[in-house]
Structure formats: C-alpha cells, structure tokens
Amino acid sequence: MTDLLYGEIESDLRGGVRDLLAGKAPWTGVLAGVEKDDPFDADLWHALAGRFGAAGLAVPEELGGAGASWREAAVVAEEIGRAVAPVPFLTSAVMATAALLAAGESDLVGDLAEGERIAVLAVPFGTPPGEPPARVRVAGGALTGEVPGVADGLAADVLLVPAADGLYAVDAADAGRAPVTSLDMTRRLADTAFDGAPARRVADGPGAVRAGLLTGAALLASEQLGIAEGCLDATVAHVKTRYQFGRPIGSYQALKHRLADLWTAITQARAVARHAAACAAAGDPDLEIAVAVAQAHCSAVAVKAAEECVQMHGGIGFTWEHSAHLYLKRAKSAAIALGTPDRHRAALAALVDLPPA
Amino acid sequence: MSTAPPDADELSRRVAAFLAEHDPAATDRLKFLRARFDAGLAWVHYPRGLGGCDAPRALQRDVDRLFAKAGAPTNRPERNGIGLGMAAPTLLAAGTDEQRARFLRPLWTGEDIWCQLFSEPGAGSDLAALGTRAVRDGDRWIVNGQKVWTSMAHEARWGLLVTRTDPDVPKHRGMTYFVLDMTAPGVEVRPLRQLTGEAEFNEVFLTDVEIPDAHRLGEVGDGWRVSTHTLMNERVSIGGAAVPRESGMIGVVAGLWRDRPELRTPGLHGELMRLWVEVEAARLAGERLRQSLAAGRPGPEGSGTKLAFAKLNQEVSGLELEMLGTDGLRYDDWTMRRPSEVDFTRRSPGYRYLRAKGNSIEGGTSEILRGIIAERVLGLPGEIRVDKDVPWKDLPK
Numbered sequence: 001m002t003d004l005l006y007g008e009i010e011s012d013l014r015g016g017v018r019d020l021l022a023g024k025a026p027w028t029g030v031l032a033g034v035e036k037d038d039p040f041d042a043d044l045w046h047a048l049a050g051r052f053g054a055a056g057l058a059v060p061e062e063l064g065g066a067g068a069s070w071r072e073a074a075v076v077a078e079e080i081g082r083a084v085a086p087v088p089f090l091t092s093a094v095m096a097t098a099a100l101l102a103a104g105e106s107d108l109v110g111d112l113a114e115g116e117r118i119a120v121l122a123v124p125f126g127t128p129p130g131e132p133p134a135r136v137r138v139a140g141g142a143l144t145g146e147v148p149g150v151a152d153g154l155a156a157d158v159l160l161v162p163a164a165d166g167l168y169a170v171d172a173a174d175a176g177r178a179p180v181t182s183l184d185m186t187r188r189l190a191d192t193a194f195d196g197a198p199a200r201r202v203a204d205g206p207g208a209v210r211a212g213l214l215t216g217a218a219l220l221a222s223e224q225l226g227i228a229e230g231c232l233d234a235t236v237a238h239v240k241t242r243y244q245f246g247r248p249i250g251s252y253q254a255l256k257h258r259l260a261d262l263w264t265a266i267t268q269a270r271a272v273a274r275h276a277a278a279c280a281a282a283g284d285p286d287l288e289i290a291v292a293v294a295q296a297h298c299s300a301v302a303v304k305a306a307e308e309c310v311q312m313h314g315g316i317g318f319t320w321e322h323s324a325h326l327y328l329k330r331a332k333s334a335a336i337a338l339g340t341p342d343r344h345r346a347a348l349a350a351l352v353d354l355p356p357a
Numbered sequence: 358m359s360t361a362p363p364d365a366d367e368l369s370r371r372v373a374a375f376l377a378e379h380d381p382a383a384t385d386r387l388k389f390l391r392a393r394f395d396a397g398l399a400w401v402h403y404p405r406g407l408g409g410c411d412a413p414r415a416l417q418r419d420v421d422r423l424f425a426k427a428g429a430p431t432n433r434p435e436r437n438g439i440g441l442g443m444a445a446p447t448l449l450a451a452g453t454d455e456q457r458a459r460f461l462r463p464l465w466t467g468e469d470i471w472c473q474l475f476s477e478p479g480a481g482s483d484l485a486a487l488g489t490r491a492v493r494d495g496d497r498w499i500v501n502g503q504k505v506w507t508s509m510a511h512e513a514r515w516g517l518l519v520t521r522t523d524p525d526v527p528k529h530r531g532m533t534y535f536v537l538d539m540t541a542p543g544v545e546v547r548p549l550r551q552l553t554g555e556a557e558f559n560e561v562f563l564t565d566v567e568i569p570d571a572h573r574l575g576e577v578g579d580g581w582r583v584s585t586h587t588l589m590n591e592r593v594s595i596g597g598a599a600v601p602r603e604s605g606m607i608g609v610v611a612g613l614w615r616d617r618p619e620l621r622t623p624g625l626h627g628e629l630m631r632l633w634v635e636v637e638a639a640r641l642a643g644e645r646l647r648q649s650l651a652a653g654r655p656g657p658e659g660s661g662t663k664l665a666f667a668k669l670n671q672e673v674s675g676l677e678l679e680m681l682g683t684d685g686l687r688y689d690d691w692t693m694r695r696p697s698e699v700d701f702t703r704r705s706p707g708y709r710y711l712r713a714k715g716n717s718i719e720g721g722t723s724e725i726l727r728g729i730i731a732e733r734v735l736g737l738p739g740e741i742r743v744d745k746d747v748p749w750k751d752l753p754k
Contacts, residue, residue: 256731342627357621357622
C-alpha cells in the first residue's frame, strides 16, 4: 500500500507555496486577471517556477530539477487549486514534463524545470489518458493540421504535438494560436494550427504522450482536492458569520449536514489523490486504476464543492464580485479536462474486469 | 524486572520466557489465559497487575502475533467485543482498585461476557434523556426500567448500566453508572427481533433489581462523564490490517457481474461503476485513517468513514437485489435466529439489503454523525437547545 500521508517536507513545501500564492495571487487579483488579455500570470509563474523551484520538483537534479517526486508536485497542485492560480503548472510542469521525462528528453525538460520556458501538450484539454488520435500530419520534418482547445496554449513557448509516429516539439512562434474565450479563464484554451510548421521529434511512439496525460490526470486530482478544500473553507467561514432569521445560517441542519457530507467526500478525495500521486511517483503498477478512480471521484467532489459554495453563499455567490464563480468554472472545467468522470469509469471497467453490458 | 516500560525486544523476551514456562499445547486453556494475564502480557498497555506492563499500545499486535505463532489459545475477542472494547477502558478510567481487580481478569480471559445497557425506548440518539430509575436504599440501589438494543445480554455475566438517580436536575447531571449483575433477580432478557427476522439484540427489563453500592462506577451523579469513556471507545478503531480492494459487499456484486453476463444492462453498469469508485474512495480514506493512527496522528475521519460505509452498504446491497431480478426476491430464512456475530456474506442478498439498513442507525445514526462532523470538525454552531437547563422530570417525553 502506498503512503497516503503528507511528510514533513511536504508540509513545509505547502506552507511555502501557500504563502507565495497568498502574497502574489489573492483571489481579487485572479478575478481582475480574468478580464485582461494576458493568458496567465507571468510574474506569479516566474516566482513560483523560477525562484521557488516548484516546476522542477519531479525532475531529477542532473536534468536541472529538484530531484523530488510527483508526490511533492501534487502538494503544489493542491495549493494552486486552492488559490485558483492562473499558472501553467499542470500543463507545463506536469503534463509536458512527464511526457519529456518518459521520452528521455534532456534539453527542454531542464528549461521547463527552471521555469525558463513553458511547454504544453497540444491535445484538446478533454482528452483522456490512452492513445489520443493524432490530429496533425508529418511531412519532411514539418507538421500540418489543427488541434483545438489546447490548455495554456497561449502561455506556451513550445507546443508538444502528438503525431502518428511520435511526439514533436514545435516552437510556438511557428504555430497559429487563436485565444478561446474559455469557461475557465484561469486556465485558458487556445485553438492551434500548424501549416508546415518546422518540428523536432522528441519521442517515438505513443508512450510519451500517454505518460503526460496519465501523470497529468493523476495530479489534476490533487488540484481538484485543493479546489474542493478552498470551497469548503470559504463556505464554512461564510455560514458561520452570515445571519438570517436571527441565527448564523450555519446553525441550520439543512446546511450543516450537507457540509458534513462534503467534508466526508473531501477526506476521500484526499486519500485517492494521494494514492494517485504516490503511484505516479513510484511508477506503481496500480497507477492506471488509481488515476481512473481519482479522476472519477475528485472531479465530482470538486464540482460538488464549488456548486455548494455558490448555493450556500446565496445571492453574493451568484455575483461577479465574489470568488465562488472562479472555483465553479475551474472545477467544472477540471472535471472535463483529461477525461470526464464517465470516461474514467469506462476505462476503469476494463482495468478491473467489469465489462459493460 | 526493570521498572521502565518494556520495548519491543524486551516484550518478545518476556513472551518467549512465558511460553517456555507455559506450553500452550500442554496447558489448560483458561489456566493459560489467566497466567498470561498475570504475567502482564494480556493487554500490554494496561497497568502492571491488571494484565499489562505499561508498554506502548502499538506493541500489542506484535505480542498477539507471537502468541498466535506459538499456537496459544486466544481469549476469543469476537465473543466479548463490548467487554474488551468498552467495559475494560471504562473500568480502567472510572473503577476503584477493588472493581478493577475483581472484573478485569475474567473479562480479559473471556470467562465473563459483558453487555451495555445504555439505550432505552425513549432515549436513542438522546442518550442523556434516559429514564431507568435507580433509588438508593442504604448501601444498595433499587433499579427499575427498560433497556434496548443490548447485544449479548442473553449470554452476559455483567452489564454496563446507566441510570437516572436525580430527576430534579438537568438530564446530564442526574445520572449514575453501575455494573449490573445480569443474573440478579428482576433482570429479564427478551430477544428483540429485527426486520431481518433474527434477533442479534435484546430488550432488558429491570424490575426492583438490587445493585450493591460497591458496584457503582464513579460518583453519584457522574454517570454522563463515565459513559463518555465508554462511548469514546465505541468509535476508536485500533489499527488492524489494510482492507484489500473489492472487500465486503462490493466484492459480492462485482463477482456476480463477472459470473452472470445475462444480468448485465447499461444502466446497471453505470451504477455499478459509480459505486465501485465510491467504495474504493471510502476504502482508501479508511486506509489513510489507519496510517494516521499508526503514525500516532489520530484524525477526525472516523465518523466520515462510518457515514460513508453505511450509505454505500445500503446502495450496493440494493443494486445487488436489482441485478438479480426475480432471484433477488428469494429470502433465505425468516425464522428467529440468535446469531452471535453479523455475517453479511453467508446470507442471501435480501438479508444483506435489509441488514444494511441498520448501518445508518447503529453506533450513532448518520444524522447524529453529520451533526458531530459539522460541529466538532467544521466548528459550525450547535443546535438550538430547548433541554439544557430544564430538570429531567420536566422534559417532554
């Protein structure tokens, strides 16, 4: 059985990330950012990835990383979720980095680890782990085709594009990138297009993409855990201080019991997210099952937490001026990202020998 | 013998020395168990002279393993869950030296089975509302009342009894705790048949039952505080082994799905996978709680685990019945049986479905547990109380 607890180093790491995010990305700043043209918070990312070193946690030291593991990276993902921070951590520091590590790439991966450059996997964000259909053709070392809905596609310096015979790196300047008005403006999508774009092959076969998607799905569960925890904390704080009918609304069982159920679901989300991260860190054979369980469960918990957060805040929760909608949009988008819960349950059915009717 | 609490090595030396002197194969079972108690190797975290040696509780598993390896007889803990899990810690916390010396040894060896006389028809979730009266008469007490949901009462030698001794003060203050001799005149045990057809539990009627004051546990009027020792231990799960995936009812249903392709429908598959994921998430949460306890960091997750499993047992057993269709309508046995332990797997799907309904009621209803989580974990405001400063006798009943 994997270790499902947090170690001392992980707790220290969490404290550091939380302080940094609280200082540089309060939710009011995140809210202001969603109406700006900047596709992500570059200052925050430089602080988090560069000075703090959060982007290279799972990268070996000899490749320019911190030589820790996906367990520690998952703690960062939790805090990013809790702060709905607009940084390309999941896309660059997890998905692209995992794909490059699986490919044995040793050049770009170091830049990503140090936060020098940003790379993202050019797949529609809803792609589940498995073998994504190649959407581009390769001819004479150049790529042609379109990939819509790429997360953090505008933030990227490099696009990692799956093709039939492997994974290709394309300089972002050589690709067409159209911003998408996204449901979740804290992690924006871009429609990408390649018209004979020069490309460098970084991996043969589908293994690298698969590693990127699977590791991404594993750590997305931790981000979803953070989203859910942020929603629960905010909601509990609100219902303790909001008075109606002469009582704090948190004294009504109609709300208390729902919050107790949410807390219970979050304790489960924490366990499954830790298991998925630990499996990713150790290359555990249980990884695929752990990821399918974590995505099916944590997606639902994060969405539930965000929906309850809106509802229990009442009118204020429905306004633009409150943080609740940032969480709702991020939670719903994250639930669809890297495979919907239903797709993960379908994958799980095959993995645990419970075939459909 | 040294005075410092023994460590793992010292304990295994003591067990080896004990086994050298008491060959399990050649020693009478009860004699062996009594000797193990007297050697301080029964429950090692208990004080010296009371079956323990002040060792860390975590070492108990190692000691039990060494005895099991030697083929030593056990005290059959499954037959005396209330005794070992609730009576013993309560006696340790609130008993006099005489009471501990008298009760703990035969409790641990399994000679004396214990039961718990707490709930009453009028006091379920609101235990402190109980009305079984104990009236003092010199150095004895006369008890009248009715208790309910008492497992093992028909086999128990002693019972943990909470009574009302002062009806004129608010309910939490007027209670007194006793050890009841279940063989005393006026104690009548009747099976309480449940909706499954069997009777795991009993009703206990108390009519002019005499209890010597020497069997009072704690001070007069201090019964609520003493009973919290008992109830605290009800929900403590002592770190056992990890639970494998697909344990329990979900394993039964998954096996059925694999074995009987003709039962499969798309809708049932969706439901099965949803529940499979939820059960696995609850299992991992239980495993995480187990790891926290083992690391000496107990968390509040226990209430959540019970809440989740109650709901899931009910949903999974309901799904099993639906999968089976007409076959699910065959019940195995309505005759009134008196099982000594609940076994979900050896009974019919209908039994599982019905018995699981008790999971959200026994040991704290799911509604009470949600209240506990909301108030003690999340810090939400308590319920508006209308019974707080009212004498017990004036409460609406």
